[in-house]
Amino acid sequence: MTAIKAILGLLIVVVIGIVGFAYSGLYNVAADEPHFGVTRWLLNTTMARSIAVRDDDIVAPDNLESSARIDRGAQMYARICAGCHLGPGVDPTAIHVGMKPQPPRLKEHIEHHAPANLFWIIKHGIKMSGMPALGLTFDDNQLWDLVAFLQTLPELDAQQYRQQTAGKE
Numbered sequence: 001m002t003a004i005k006a007i008l009g010l011l012i013v014v015v016i017g018i019v020g021f022a023y024s025g026l027y028n029v030a031a032d033e034p035h036f037g038v039t040r041w042l043l044n045t046t047m048a049r050s051i052a053v054r055d056d057d058i059v060a061p062d063n064l065e066s067s068a069r070i071d072r073g074a075q076m077y078a079r080i081c082a083g084c085h086l087g088p089g090v091d092p093t094a095i096h097v098g099m100k101p102q103p104p105r106l107k108e109h110i111e112h113h114a115p116a117n118l119f120w121i122i123k124h125g126i127k128m129s130g131m132p133a134l135g136l137t138f139d140d141n142q143l144w145d146l147v148a149f150l151q152t153l154p155e156l157d158a159q160q161y162r163q164q165t166a167g168k169e
């Protein structure tokens with residue numbers, strides 16, 4: 001009984017602590033201040049684990065290398081993603097510079113994600129980061145077009161990126 005009372009007491013203290021912290025205004029939400037190392041670690045680890053346990057059943061179509069898919073994906077990327085994630089040779093935009101966490105330049109990140117993992121991120125987005133859920137607006141086939149284009153991104157230099165997305169911004 002005393003153990004249950006002690007646990008309940010502790011829980012109440014924790015809840016009061018969390019609510020008190022929110023009301024105190026101590027946490028700085030400004031996006032021009034860097035995250036604490038521990039906040040960054042928590043966000044990254046939560047994101048990676050959350051996606052890893054959810055993307056198991058996603059099967060990529062076998063025509064991801066089709067040039068029609070890649071072309072359509074490039075067009076979508078230039079219209080929807082480049083304002084935040086930029087692209088090879090693309091100058092930083094005000095949105096890219098001003099966001100926290102900052103949308104990464106994806107060229108160096110693609111190799112860390114399997115196609116199913118990329119598909120999940122694009123479809124569902126990432127809460128508390130500004131990464132939107134595109135699955136609310138586009139169908140799965142269009143999202144695979146984007147994944148197909150992203151597979152080619154690590155190999156593209158600035159000129160090839162410009163050609164691939166020319167007239168599509």
Ligand code: HEC
Nearest residue numbers: 080081084101102103104109121122126129130131132134
């Ligand atoms: C409004 C800005 C914004 C737009 C538009 C946007 N993203 Fe993001 N995206 C983000 C942010 C911010 C993150 C970083 C999340 C984090 O690290 O916590 C992110 C993360 C990602 C990641 C994970 C990168 C990694 O390895 O950490 C991928 C992949 C991605 N976005 C793809 C896309 C694609 C493809 C599009 C276009 C369909 C897109 N994003 C549109 C802001 C955006």
